[in-house]
Amino acid sequence: MSVHLVNHHHGRPDSTVHRLPAALKLGVALVIIVATVLVPIHWRAWFIGVAVLLVLTAGLSQLPLFFLFRRLLVLSPFVLGVVLVNAFQPTGRDNWLTVAVKSILCLLTVILVSNTTPFSQILRVLKSIRVPALLITTIALMHRYLFVLADEVERMRRARASRTFTRGRRFHWNTLATVVGQLFIRASERAERIYDAMCARGWK
Amino acid sequence: MHIPDGFIDGKTAVVTAVISAVGVGFALRQVRRELPPRRVPLLGLAAAFLFAAQMVNFPVAGGTSGHLVGGTLVAALLGPSAAVVVVTTVLIVQCFLFQDGGVMALGANVFNMAILNSVIGYMIYRMVLQLFRRFGRDALPRVLVPQSGIGPTYDRGRVTAIAFAAWCATVLAAICCAGQLAWSGTIPWLVAFPAMATVHMFIGVGEGLISALVFLAVYRARPDLITETALTDQPQRLGELVRYGLLVTLGVAVFVAPFACSWPDGLDSVAEKFGFGHKMAAPLLPAPAPDYQMPGIHWAVGATAVAGAAGSLIVFVLALLMGRWLVPKPKDL
Numbered sequence: 001m002s003v004h005l006v007n008h009h010h011g012r013p014d015s016t017v018h019r020l021p022a023a024l025k026l027g028v029a030l031v032i033i034v035a036t037v038l039v040p041i042h043w044r045a046w047f048i049g050v051a052v053l054l055v056l057t058a059g060l061s062q063l064p065l066f067f068l069f070r071r072l073l074v075l076s077p078f079v080l081g082v083v084l085v086n087a088f089q090p091t092g093r094d095n096w097l098t099v100a101v102k103s104i105l106c107l108l109t110v111i112l113v114s115n116t117t118p119f120s121q122i123l124r125v126l127k128s129i130r131v132p133a134l135l136i137t138t139i140a141l142m143h144r145y146l147f148v149l150a151d152e153v154e155r156m157r158r159a160r161a162s163r164t165f166t167r168g169r170r171f172h173w174n175t176l177a178t179v180v181g182q183l184f185i186r187a188s189e190r191a192e193r194i195y196d197a198m199c200a201r202g203w204k
Numbered sequence: 205m206h207i208p209d210g211f212i213d214g215k216t217a218v219v220t221a222v223i224s225a226v227g228v229g230f231a232l233r234q235v236r237r238e239l240p241p242r243r244v245p246l247l248g249l250a251a252a253f254l255f256a257a258q259m260v261n262f263p264v265a266g267g268t269s270g271h272l273v274g275g276t277l278v279a280a281l282l283g284p285s286a287a288v289v290v291v292t293t294v295l296i297v298q299c300f301l302f303q304d305g306g307v308m309a310l311g312a313n314v315f316n317m318a319i320l321n322s323v324i325g326y327m328i329y330r331m332v333l334q335l336f337r338r339f340g341r342d343a344l345p346r347v348l349v350p351q352s353g354i355g356p357t358y359d360r361g362r363v364t365a366i367a368f369a370a371w372c373a374t375v376l377a378a379i380c381c382a383g384q385l386a387w388s389g390t391i392p393w394l395v396a397f398p399a400m401a402t403v404h405m406f407i408g409v410g411e412g413l414i415s416a417l418v419f420l421a422v423y424r425a426r427p428d429l430i431t432e433t434a435l436t437d438q439p440q441r442l443g444e445l446v447r448y449g450l451l452v453t454l455g456v457a458v459f460v461a462p463f464a465c466s467w468p469d470g471l472d473s474v475a476e477k478f479g480f481g482h483k484m485a486a487p488l489l490p491a492p493a494p495d496y497q498m499p500g501i502h503w504a505v506g507a508t509a510v511a512g513a514a515g516s517l518i519v520f521v522l523a524l525l526m527g528r529w530l531v532p533k534p535k536d537l
Contacts (some may be wrong), residue, residue: 029307030307033209033306033307033308034308036209036210037209037210037212037213037214037217037308038213038214071303098210099210099211099390100210101210102209102210103208103209103210103211103306105210106208106209106210106306106307106308107208107209107303107306110209110299110300110303110306110307111303114300114301114303119300119301122300132229132232134232134235134236134244134247134289135228135232135289135292135293137244137247137248138247138248138251138289138290138293139248139251139293139296139297140248141245141247141248141249141251141252142248142249142251142252142255142293142294142297143297143301144248144252145248145249145252146252146255146256146297148252149249149252149253149255149256150255150256150259152256153256153257153259153260157260172263173262173263173413173414173417174417176260176262177414177417177418177420177421178417178421179260180257180260180272180414180418180421181417181418181419181420181421181422181425182421182425183253183256183257184250184253184257184281184418184422184429185422185425185426185429187246187249187250187252187253188246188249188250188426188429190249191243191245191246191248191249191250192242192245192246194245194249195241195242195243195244195245198245
Protein backbone atom coordinates (compact mmCIF):
# COMPACT_ATOMS: atom_id res chain seq x y z
CA MET A 1 0.00 0.00 0.00
CA SER A 2 2.70 2.46 0.90
CA VAL A 3 4.04 1.96 -2.61
CA HIS A 4 1.52 4.61 -3.62
CA LEU A 5 3.31 7.09 -1.46
CA VAL A 6 6.65 6.69 -3.16
CA ASN A 7 5.26 8.29 -6.28
CA HIS A 8 7.28 11.40 -5.90
CA HIS A 9 10.81 11.39 -6.81
CA HIS A 10 13.67 13.73 -6.24
CA GLY A 11 15.83 12.45 -9.08
CA ARG A 12 19.38 13.71 -9.07
CA PRO A 13 19.34 16.64 -6.65
CA ASP A 14 22.25 18.31 -8.43
CA SER A 15 20.55 19.09 -11.74
CA THR A 16 20.13 22.66 -12.93
CA VAL A 17 16.41 22.64 -12.29
CA HIS A 18 16.83 21.34 -8.76
CA ARG A 19 19.26 24.13 -7.95
CA LEU A 20 16.98 26.98 -9.07
CA PRO A 21 15.47 28.96 -6.16
CA ALA A 22 12.17 27.50 -5.01
CA ALA A 23 10.36 30.84 -5.08
CA LEU A 24 11.26 31.28 -8.76
CA LYS A 25 10.05 27.80 -9.69
CA LEU A 26 6.78 28.20 -7.78
CA GLY A 27 6.19 31.66 -9.26
CA VAL A 28 6.80 30.56 -12.84
CA ALA A 29 4.64 27.48 -12.33
CA LEU A 30 1.81 29.58 -10.96
CA VAL A 31 2.02 32.00 -13.90
CA ILE A 32 2.04 29.11 -16.39
CA ILE A 33 -0.97 27.44 -14.75
CA VAL A 34 -3.05 30.59 -14.44
CA ALA A 35 -2.29 31.68 -17.99
CA THR A 36 -2.90 28.23 -19.44
CA VAL A 37 -6.28 28.04 -17.79
CA LEU A 38 -7.29 31.53 -18.90
CA VAL A 39 -5.95 31.66 -22.46
CA PRO A 40 -8.50 30.65 -25.15
CA ILE A 41 -7.69 27.49 -27.08
CA HIS A 42 -7.04 29.18 -30.44
CA TRP A 43 -3.90 30.83 -29.09
CA ARG A 44 -1.96 27.84 -30.32
CA ALA A 45 1.40 29.57 -29.84
CA TRP A 46 1.00 29.80 -26.10
CA PHE A 47 0.21 26.11 -25.65
CA ILE A 48 3.04 25.03 -27.94
CA GLY A 49 5.42 27.39 -26.13
CA VAL A 50 4.46 26.02 -22.72
CA ALA A 51 4.77 22.46 -23.97
CA VAL A 52 8.27 23.13 -25.35
CA LEU A 53 9.31 24.82 -22.11
CA LEU A 54 8.01 21.92 -20.03
CA VAL A 55 9.74 19.32 -22.19
CA LEU A 56 13.03 21.26 -21.94
CA THR A 57 12.65 21.49 -18.17
CA ALA A 58 11.89 17.80 -17.94
CA GLY A 59 15.05 17.10 -19.92
CA LEU A 60 17.21 19.36 -17.73
CA SER A 61 15.78 17.99 -14.49
CA GLN A 62 17.04 14.48 -15.30
CA LEU A 63 13.88 12.92 -13.94
CA PRO A 64 13.33 9.46 -15.43
CA LEU A 65 11.01 9.75 -18.42
CA PHE A 66 9.17 6.57 -17.52
CA PHE A 67 8.33 8.03 -14.14
CA LEU A 68 6.89 11.20 -15.70
CA PHE A 69 4.79 9.21 -18.15
CA ARG A 70 3.43 7.02 -15.41
CA ARG A 71 2.43 10.02 -13.33
CA LEU A 72 0.71 11.58 -16.33
CA LEU A 73 -1.10 8.39 -17.20
CA VAL A 74 -2.52 8.08 -13.73
CA LEU A 75 -4.80 11.01 -14.46
CA SER A 76 -7.61 11.03 -12.02
CA PRO A 77 -10.67 9.13 -13.29
CA PHE A 78 -12.39 12.47 -13.03
CA VAL A 79 -10.47 13.93 -15.99
CA LEU A 80 -11.31 10.94 -18.12
CA GLY A 81 -14.96 11.02 -17.10
CA VAL A 82 -15.43 14.68 -17.94
CA VAL A 83 -13.51 14.38 -21.19
CA LEU A 84 -15.67 11.41 -22.19
CA VAL A 85 -18.90 13.21 -21.32
CA ASN A 86 -17.79 16.16 -23.42
CA ALA A 87 -16.66 13.98 -26.30
CA PHE A 88 -20.20 12.62 -26.56
CA GLN A 89 -21.78 16.06 -26.55
CA PRO A 90 -23.06 16.95 -30.04
CA THR A 91 -20.59 19.77 -30.71
CA GLY A 92 -18.39 19.36 -27.71
CA ARG A 93 -15.35 18.41 -29.82
CA ASP A 94 -13.46 21.65 -29.23
CA ASN A 95 -14.41 21.67 -25.66
CA TRP A 96 -13.03 18.29 -24.68
CA LEU A 97 -9.84 18.99 -26.55
CA THR A 98 -9.48 22.26 -24.63
CA VAL A 99 -10.06 20.57 -21.32
CA ALA A 100 -7.68 17.73 -22.07
CA VAL A 101 -4.83 19.95 -23.32
CA LYS A 102 -5.15 22.43 -20.48
CA SER A 103 -5.31 19.87 -17.73
CA ILE A 104 -2.39 17.84 -19.09
CA LEU A 105 -0.16 20.93 -19.36
CA CYS A 106 -1.05 22.06 -15.83
CA LEU A 107 -0.55 18.57 -14.45
CA LEU A 108 2.88 18.29 -16.04
CA THR A 109 3.85 21.68 -14.58
CA VAL A 110 2.91 20.66 -11.06
CA ILE A 111 4.60 17.26 -11.42
CA LEU A 112 7.85 18.93 -12.52
CA VAL A 113 7.83 21.52 -9.73
CA SER A 114 6.92 19.15 -6.94
CA ASN A 115 9.50 16.58 -7.97
CA THR A 116 12.37 19.03 -8.23
CA THR A 117 11.68 21.08 -5.10
CA PRO A 118 12.07 19.76 -1.55
CA PHE A 119 8.91 20.25 0.47
CA SER A 120 10.69 22.24 3.18
CA GLN A 121 11.61 24.87 0.59
CA ILE A 122 8.01 25.11 -0.56
CA LEU A 123 7.02 25.69 3.06
CA ARG A 124 9.64 28.42 3.37
CA VAL A 125 8.18 30.17 0.33
CA LEU A 126 4.69 29.89 1.80
CA LYS A 127 5.98 31.41 5.02
CA SER A 128 7.57 34.32 3.18
CA ILE A 129 4.28 35.16 1.48
CA ARG A 130 2.59 35.41 4.88
CA VAL A 131 0.51 32.27 4.96
CA PRO A 132 -0.76 32.00 8.58
CA ALA A 133 1.71 30.24 10.87
CA LEU A 134 -0.85 27.80 12.22
CA LEU A 135 -1.58 26.52 8.72
CA ILE A 136 2.14 26.15 7.97
CA THR A 137 2.74 24.24 11.22
CA THR A 138 -0.14 21.94 10.36
CA ILE A 139 1.11 21.35 6.82
CA ALA A 140 4.66 20.70 8.03
CA LEU A 141 3.51 18.25 10.70
CA MET A 142 1.26 16.49 8.23
CA HIS A 143 4.06 16.09 5.73
CA ARG A 144 6.40 14.83 8.45
CA TYR A 145 4.02 12.19 9.83
CA LEU A 146 2.27 11.21 6.59
CA PHE A 147 4.75 8.47 5.87
CA VAL A 148 4.95 7.35 9.50
CA LEU A 149 1.20 6.86 9.70
CA ALA A 150 1.11 5.24 6.28
CA ASP A 151 3.62 2.68 7.54
CA GLU A 152 1.52 2.21 10.63
CA VAL A 153 -1.52 1.43 8.47
CA GLU A 154 0.57 -1.07 6.57
CA ARG A 155 1.75 -2.73 9.79
CA MET A 156 -1.80 -2.94 11.13
CA ARG A 157 -3.01 -4.36 7.85
CA ARG A 158 -0.34 -7.05 7.95
CA ALA A 159 -1.10 -7.86 11.58
CA ARG A 160 -4.79 -8.19 10.82
CA ALA A 161 -4.17 -10.29 7.72
CA SER A 162 -1.95 -12.68 9.66
CA ARG A 163 -4.52 -13.14 12.39
CA THR A 164 -7.79 -13.48 10.49
CA PHE A 165 -8.76 -15.79 7.73
CA THR A 166 -11.45 -14.48 5.43
CA ARG A 167 -14.63 -13.92 7.32
CA GLY A 168 -18.00 -12.59 6.33
CA ARG A 169 -18.12 -9.20 4.68
CA ARG A 170 -20.04 -7.76 7.58
CA PHE A 171 -17.15 -8.48 9.91
CA HIS A 172 -14.65 -7.31 7.38
CA TRP A 173 -16.01 -3.76 7.31
CA ASN A 174 -16.17 -3.69 11.06
CA THR A 175 -12.56 -4.85 11.37
CA LEU A 176 -11.35 -2.28 8.87
CA ALA A 177 -13.24 0.47 10.67
CA THR A 178 -11.64 -0.58 13.93
CA VAL A 179 -8.23 -0.35 12.26
CA VAL A 180 -8.99 3.19 11.09
CA GLY A 181 -10.35 4.15 14.52
CA GLN A 182 -7.26 2.73 16.15
CA LEU A 183 -5.16 4.76 13.75
CA PHE A 184 -6.90 7.93 14.90
CA ILE A 185 -6.29 7.06 18.55
CA ARG A 186 -2.62 6.36 17.90
CA ALA A 187 -2.29 9.60 15.91
CA SER A 188 -3.73 11.66 18.73
CA GLU A 189 -1.56 9.95 21.33
CA ARG A 190 1.41 10.64 19.13
CA ALA A 191 0.33 14.28 18.89
CA GLU A 192 0.53 14.59 22.68
CA ARG A 193 4.03 13.13 22.74
CA ILE A 194 5.05 15.46 19.92
CA TYR A 195 3.74 18.43 21.87
CA ASP A 196 5.86 17.43 24.87
CA ALA A 197 8.89 17.03 22.65
CA MET A 198 8.26 20.40 20.98
CA CYS A 199 7.98 22.12 24.37
CA ALA A 200 11.14 20.42 25.57
CA ARG A 201 12.94 21.97 22.60
CA GLY A 202 11.64 25.43 23.28
CA TRP A 203 8.67 25.73 20.91
CA LYS A 204 6.40 28.69 21.58
CA MET B 205 -14.34 14.90 -6.43
CA HIS B 206 -10.90 16.54 -6.76
CA ILE B 207 -11.31 19.03 -9.61
CA PRO B 208 -8.13 19.19 -11.74
CA ASP B 209 -6.72 22.27 -13.46
CA GLY B 210 -8.36 23.29 -16.70
CA PHE B 211 -11.84 22.37 -15.52
CA ILE B 212 -12.50 25.65 -13.76
CA ASP B 213 -12.40 28.96 -15.61
CA GLY B 214 -11.13 32.28 -14.37
CA LYS B 215 -14.24 33.77 -12.76
CA THR B 216 -15.15 30.55 -10.93
CA ALA B 217 -11.57 30.17 -9.72
CA VAL B 218 -11.50 33.72 -8.36
CA VAL B 219 -14.91 33.51 -6.67
CA THR B 220 -14.22 30.12 -5.08
CA ALA B 221 -10.76 31.22 -3.97
CA VAL B 222 -12.15 34.32 -2.25
CA ILE B 223 -14.93 32.41 -0.47
CA SER B 224 -12.53 29.66 0.58
CA ALA B 225 -9.92 32.12 1.81
CA VAL B 226 -12.53 33.82 3.98
CA GLY B 227 -13.73 30.48 5.32
CA VAL B 228 -10.27 29.09 6.05
CA GLY B 229 -9.16 32.38 7.61
CA PHE B 230 -12.15 32.33 9.89
CA ALA B 231 -11.52 28.68 10.79
CA LEU B 232 -7.87 29.43 11.61
CA ARG B 233 -8.86 32.32 13.87
CA GLN B 234 -11.45 30.18 15.59
CA VAL B 235 -9.02 27.30 16.11
CA ARG B 236 -6.36 29.62 17.50
CA ARG B 237 -8.90 31.00 19.94
CA GLU B 238 -10.49 27.83 21.21
CA LEU B 239 -7.91 25.10 20.82
CA PRO B 240 -5.50 24.77 23.74
CA PRO B 241 -1.84 24.88 22.60
CA ARG B 242 -1.52 21.29 23.76
CA ARG B 243 -3.72 20.18 20.91
CA VAL B 244 -2.11 22.19 18.10
CA PRO B 245 0.03 19.26 16.87
CA LEU B 246 -3.17 17.21 16.76
CA LEU B 247 -4.25 19.20 13.68
CA GLY B 248 -1.23 18.06 11.70
CA LEU B 249 -1.51 14.52 12.97
CA ALA B 250 -5.23 14.43 12.19
CA ALA B 251 -4.42 15.53 8.64
CA ALA B 252 -1.83 12.78 8.32
CA PHE B 253 -4.38 10.37 9.80
CA LEU B 254 -6.98 11.36 7.25
CA PHE B 255 -4.51 10.80 4.44
CA ALA B 256 -3.43 7.41 5.79
CA ALA B 257 -7.03 6.39 6.47
CA GLN B 258 -7.87 7.06 2.83
CA MET B 259 -5.43 4.30 1.92
CA VAL B 260 -7.57 1.66 3.65
CA ASN B 261 -9.82 0.20 0.99
CA PHE B 262 -13.24 -1.02 1.94
CA PRO B 263 -14.46 -3.78 -0.37
CA VAL B 264 -17.72 -3.07 -2.17
CA ALA B 265 -19.72 -5.58 -4.20
CA GLY B 266 -18.28 -6.59 -7.54
CA GLY B 267 -14.59 -6.34 -6.77
CA THR B 268 -14.59 -2.57 -6.52
CA SER B 269 -13.61 -0.78 -3.37
CA GLY B 270 -14.16 2.60 -1.82
CA HIS B 271 -12.40 4.64 0.79
CA LEU B 272 -13.20 7.19 3.44
CA VAL B 273 -13.37 10.88 2.48
CA GLY B 274 -13.76 11.98 6.02
CA GLY B 275 -14.80 15.66 6.34
CA THR B 276 -17.81 14.83 8.47
CA LEU B 277 -15.92 12.28 10.54
CA VAL B 278 -13.18 14.75 11.42
CA ALA B 279 -15.77 17.43 12.16
CA ALA B 280 -17.55 15.11 14.56
CA LEU B 281 -14.27 14.12 16.21
CA LEU B 282 -12.59 17.52 16.48
CA GLY B 283 -15.24 20.17 15.85
CA PRO B 284 -16.06 22.10 12.64
CA SER B 285 -13.27 24.70 12.62
CA ALA B 286 -10.54 22.16 13.23
CA ALA B 287 -12.05 19.99 10.51
CA VAL B 288 -11.91 22.86 8.00
CA VAL B 289 -8.21 23.40 8.77
CA VAL B 290 -7.41 19.68 8.68
CA VAL B 291 -9.15 18.94 5.39
CA THR B 292 -7.70 22.09 3.79
CA THR B 293 -4.23 20.89 4.77
CA VAL B 294 -4.89 17.48 3.27
CA LEU B 295 -6.07 19.12 0.03
CA ILE B 296 -3.03 21.41 -0.19
CA VAL B 297 -0.60 18.53 0.31
CA GLN B 298 -2.48 16.32 -2.13
CA CYS B 299 -2.40 19.11 -4.68
CA PHE B 300 1.31 19.91 -4.45
CA LEU B 301 2.76 16.52 -3.64
CA PHE B 302 0.51 14.03 -5.32
CA GLN B 303 -1.08 16.17 -8.08
CA ASP B 304 -4.54 15.24 -6.85
CA GLY B 305 -6.64 18.30 -7.65
CA GLY B 306 -5.43 21.38 -9.49
CA VAL B 307 -3.73 24.55 -8.29
CA MET B 308 -6.25 26.89 -9.88
CA ALA B 309 -9.04 24.63 -8.67
CA LEU B 310 -7.74 24.57 -5.10
CA GLY B 311 -10.28 27.19 -4.04
CA ALA B 312 -13.14 25.16 -5.46
CA ASN B 313 -11.87 21.95 -3.92
CA VAL B 314 -11.38 23.59 -0.53
CA PHE B 315 -14.89 25.02 -0.67
CA ASN B 316 -16.56 21.73 -1.62
CA MET B 317 -14.60 19.26 0.42
CA ALA B 318 -13.19 21.20 3.36
CA ILE B 319 -15.76 23.89 4.09
CA LEU B 320 -19.09 22.68 2.74
CA ASN B 321 -18.55 19.01 3.57
CA SER B 322 -17.30 19.55 7.13
CA VAL B 323 -19.64 22.37 8.07
CA ILE B 324 -22.82 20.88 6.62
CA GLY B 325 -21.86 17.48 7.98
CA TYR B 326 -21.31 18.92 11.42
CA MET B 327 -24.56 20.92 11.37
CA ILE B 328 -26.65 17.92 10.37
CA TYR B 329 -24.84 15.76 12.91
CA ARG B 330 -25.70 18.22 15.65
CA MET B 331 -29.29 18.62 14.51
CA VAL B 332 -30.00 14.89 14.42
CA LEU B 333 -28.32 14.44 17.79
CA GLN B 334 -30.51 17.19 19.28
CA LEU B 335 -33.53 15.48 17.78
CA PHE B 336 -32.53 12.26 19.47
CA ARG B 337 -32.01 13.95 22.78
CA ARG B 338 -35.38 15.58 22.68
CA PHE B 339 -37.62 12.93 21.16
CA GLY B 340 -35.73 9.66 21.03
CA ARG B 341 -36.48 6.73 23.22
CA ASP B 342 -32.98 7.18 24.58
CA ALA B 343 -33.81 10.62 25.92
CA LEU B 344 -33.01 10.36 29.56
CA PRO B 345 -32.30 12.99 32.16
CA ARG B 346 -28.57 13.67 32.18
CA VAL B 347 -28.33 12.61 35.84
CA LEU B 348 -29.25 9.06 35.04
CA VAL B 349 -26.61 8.67 32.38
CA PRO B 350 -23.29 7.41 33.68
CA GLN B 351 -20.20 9.63 33.25
CA SER B 352 -22.25 12.72 32.46
CA GLY B 353 -23.33 11.96 28.95
CA ILE B 354 -20.69 9.48 27.87
CA GLY B 355 -22.63 6.30 28.00
CA PRO B 356 -24.24 3.66 25.90
CA THR B 357 -27.44 5.69 25.70
CA TYR B 358 -26.19 8.26 23.22
CA ASP B 359 -24.38 5.80 21.02
CA ARG B 360 -27.39 5.03 18.90
CA GLY B 361 -28.14 8.66 18.31
CA ARG B 362 -24.52 9.33 17.42
CA VAL B 363 -24.29 6.46 14.95
CA THR B 364 -27.49 7.51 13.20
CA ALA B 365 -26.50 11.17 13.21
CA ILE B 366 -23.04 10.72 11.79
CA ALA B 367 -24.11 8.24 9.09
CA PHE B 368 -26.91 10.51 7.89
CA ALA B 369 -24.78 13.65 8.11
CA ALA B 370 -21.95 12.10 6.11
CA TRP B 371 -24.38 11.06 3.38
CA CYS B 372 -25.98 14.50 3.12
CA ALA B 373 -22.62 16.27 3.13
CA THR B 374 -21.23 14.04 0.39
CA VAL B 375 -24.22 14.57 -1.88
CA LEU B 376 -24.31 18.32 -1.30
CA ALA B 377 -20.59 18.70 -1.99
CA ALA B 378 -21.05 16.76 -5.24
CA ILE B 379 -23.94 18.98 -6.30
CA CYS B 380 -21.88 22.08 -5.56
CA CYS B 381 -19.02 20.63 -7.58
CA ALA B 382 -21.41 20.07 -10.49
CA GLY B 383 -22.56 23.68 -10.16
CA GLN B 384 -18.98 24.97 -10.38
CA LEU B 385 -18.22 22.85 -13.42
CA ALA B 386 -21.40 24.05 -15.10
CA TRP B 387 -20.64 27.67 -14.24
CA SER B 388 -17.21 27.26 -15.81
CA GLY B 389 -18.83 25.94 -18.96
CA THR B 390 -16.98 22.63 -18.75
CA ILE B 391 -20.02 20.37 -18.51
CA PRO B 392 -23.61 21.53 -18.90
CA TRP B 393 -25.60 21.52 -15.68
CA LEU B 394 -28.20 19.22 -17.21
CA VAL B 395 -25.55 16.53 -17.57
CA ALA B 396 -23.40 17.30 -14.55
CA PHE B 397 -26.12 17.50 -11.94
CA PRO B 398 -27.82 14.12 -12.50
CA ALA B 399 -24.49 12.35 -13.02
CA MET B 400 -22.69 13.75 -9.96
CA ALA B 401 -25.73 13.58 -7.68
CA THR B 402 -26.67 10.02 -8.57
CA VAL B 403 -23.15 8.63 -8.28
CA HIS B 404 -22.56 10.36 -4.98
CA MET B 405 -25.86 9.20 -3.54
CA PHE B 406 -24.36 5.70 -3.69
CA ILE B 407 -20.86 6.76 -2.65
CA GLY B 408 -22.44 8.62 0.25
CA VAL B 409 -23.99 5.43 1.63
CA GLY B 410 -20.55 3.88 1.91
CA GLU B 411 -19.11 7.07 3.34
CA GLY B 412 -21.84 7.22 5.99
CA LEU B 413 -21.34 3.59 6.95
CA ILE B 414 -17.55 3.89 7.24
CA SER B 415 -17.75 7.18 9.14
CA ALA B 416 -20.21 5.74 11.64
CA LEU B 417 -18.18 2.56 12.16
CA VAL B 418 -14.92 4.45 12.63
CA PHE B 419 -16.53 6.96 14.95
CA LEU B 420 -18.00 4.15 17.03
CA ALA B 421 -14.61 2.42 17.21
CA VAL B 422 -12.93 5.61 18.50
CA TYR B 423 -15.81 6.39 20.80
CA ARG B 424 -15.74 2.98 22.44
CA ALA B 425 -12.00 2.88 22.94
CA ARG B 426 -11.35 6.49 23.99
CA PRO B 427 -14.54 8.48 24.62
CA ASP B 428 -12.44 11.20 26.23
CA LEU B 429 -10.83 12.04 22.87
CA ILE B 430 -14.04 13.43 21.48
CA THR B 431 -14.26 17.11 22.23
CA GLU B 432 -17.95 17.47 22.60
CA THR B 433 -18.81 15.09 25.37
CA ALA B 434 -21.71 16.82 27.01
CA LEU B 435 -23.16 18.39 23.87
CA THR B 436 -24.18 21.59 25.55
CA ASP B 437 -25.18 24.49 23.37
CA GLN B 438 -22.27 26.80 23.77
CA PRO B 439 -23.35 30.19 22.45
CA GLN B 440 -19.87 30.70 21.07
CA ARG B 441 -20.13 27.65 18.86
CA LEU B 442 -23.60 28.66 17.76
CA GLY B 443 -22.27 31.98 16.49
CA GLU B 444 -19.49 30.14 14.73
CA LEU B 445 -22.00 27.90 13.00
CA VAL B 446 -24.13 30.86 11.97
CA ARG B 447 -21.15 32.50 10.29
CA TYR B 448 -20.17 29.31 8.49
CA GLY B 449 -23.80 28.87 7.52
CA LEU B 450 -23.84 32.31 5.89
CA LEU B 451 -20.65 31.54 3.97
CA VAL B 452 -21.90 28.18 2.75
CA THR B 453 -25.24 29.68 1.78
CA LEU B 454 -23.43 32.35 -0.20
CA GLY B 455 -21.40 29.70 -2.03
CA VAL B 456 -24.43 27.57 -2.79
CA ALA B 457 -26.35 30.65 -3.92
CA VAL B 458 -23.58 31.51 -6.38
CA PHE B 459 -22.81 28.04 -7.72
CA VAL B 460 -26.03 26.07 -7.56
CA ALA B 461 -29.02 28.38 -7.23
CA PRO B 462 -28.85 30.00 -10.72
CA PHE B 463 -29.26 26.54 -12.21
CA ALA B 464 -31.50 24.96 -9.64
CA CYS B 465 -34.20 27.59 -9.41
CA SER B 466 -34.58 27.76 -13.17
CA TRP B 467 -35.08 24.18 -14.22
CA PRO B 468 -36.71 22.64 -16.10
CA ASP B 469 -36.75 25.17 -18.93
CA GLY B 470 -35.98 28.66 -17.72
CA LEU B 471 -32.28 27.87 -17.75
CA ASP B 472 -31.40 29.82 -20.84
CA SER B 473 -33.10 33.00 -19.74
CA VAL B 474 -31.35 32.90 -16.38
CA ALA B 475 -28.06 32.22 -18.10
CA GLU B 476 -28.59 35.30 -20.25
CA LYS B 477 -29.50 37.38 -17.26
CA PHE B 478 -26.33 36.42 -15.45
CA GLY B 479 -24.30 37.20 -18.52
CA PHE B 480 -22.82 33.80 -19.17
CA GLY B 481 -25.43 32.69 -21.63
CA HIS B 482 -22.97 32.63 -24.51
CA LYS B 483 -20.77 30.25 -22.54
CA MET B 484 -23.48 27.94 -21.31
CA ALA B 485 -25.87 27.83 -24.17
CA ALA B 486 -23.88 28.42 -27.32
CA PRO B 487 -20.99 25.97 -27.50
CA LEU B 488 -22.42 23.15 -25.44
CA LEU B 489 -26.09 22.87 -26.24
CA PRO B 490 -26.11 24.46 -29.67
CA ALA B 491 -28.65 25.91 -32.02
CA PRO B 492 -31.13 23.47 -33.54
CA ALA B 493 -33.63 22.91 -30.75
CA PRO B 494 -31.17 22.48 -27.93
CA ASP B 495 -33.87 21.30 -25.57
CA TYR B 496 -34.60 18.24 -27.61
CA GLN B 497 -31.12 17.07 -28.40
CA MET B 498 -30.95 14.80 -25.45
CA PRO B 499 -34.49 13.67 -24.85
CA GLY B 500 -35.29 13.03 -21.25
CA ILE B 501 -32.48 15.17 -19.89
CA HIS B 502 -34.83 17.59 -18.18
CA TRP B 503 -36.67 14.63 -16.89
CA ALA B 504 -33.36 13.36 -15.54
CA VAL B 505 -32.79 16.56 -13.57
CA GLY B 506 -36.24 16.42 -12.03
CA ALA B 507 -35.94 12.72 -11.33
CA THR B 508 -32.58 13.27 -9.65
CA ALA B 509 -34.07 15.89 -7.38
CA VAL B 510 -36.93 13.57 -6.45
CA ALA B 511 -34.53 10.69 -5.97
CA GLY B 512 -32.45 12.91 -3.70
CA ALA B 513 -35.42 13.72 -1.51
CA ALA B 514 -36.53 10.10 -1.36
CA GLY B 515 -32.95 8.95 -0.90
CA SER B 516 -32.41 11.17 2.12
CA LEU B 517 -35.49 9.65 3.79
CA ILE B 518 -34.36 6.12 2.99
CA VAL B 519 -30.83 6.82 4.21
CA PHE B 520 -32.17 8.28 7.43
CA VAL B 521 -34.21 5.15 8.11
CA LEU B 522 -31.21 2.99 7.23
CA ALA B 523 -29.04 5.00 9.60
CA LEU B 524 -31.61 4.56 12.34
CA LEU B 525 -31.70 0.81 11.78
CA MET B 526 -27.93 0.70 11.75
CA GLY B 527 -27.81 2.46 15.10
CA ARG B 528 -30.16 -0.15 16.54
CA TRP B 529 -28.22 -2.98 15.01
CA LEU B 530 -24.72 -1.85 15.95
CA VAL B 531 -25.42 -0.63 19.45
CA PRO B 532 -27.11 -3.14 21.75
CA LYS B 533 -29.78 -1.88 24.06
CA PRO B 534 -28.29 -0.72 27.34
CA LYS B 535 -29.28 -3.01 30.15
CA ASP B 536 -27.66 -1.46 33.15
CA LEU B 537 -29.98 1.51 33.42
